[in-house]
Amino acid sequence: MSIKTEAGVPILETARTILRPHRPGDFETYAAMWTEPAVTRFIGGKPRTREESWMRFLR
Numbered sequence: 001m002s003i004k005t006e007a008g009v010p011i012l013e014t015a016r017t018i019l020r021p022h023r024p025g026d027f028e029t030y031a032a033m034w035t036e037p038a039v040t041r042f043i044g045g046k047p048r049t050r051e052e053s054w055m056r057f058l059r
Contacts, residue, residue, distance in 0.1 A: 027057055 031053040
């Protein structure tokens, strides 16, 4: 496992996974994921509108 940083936030990287902060280019996929009830039911949430997703994405 390697650990790097991006804007002071750690990036954890293994052979199969990379955990990093969101980037602007991630938003379309992020918003689409949060509109799917089949996805949100497994992560304890409810579907979000695009606007709700944008506000959460900016945090």
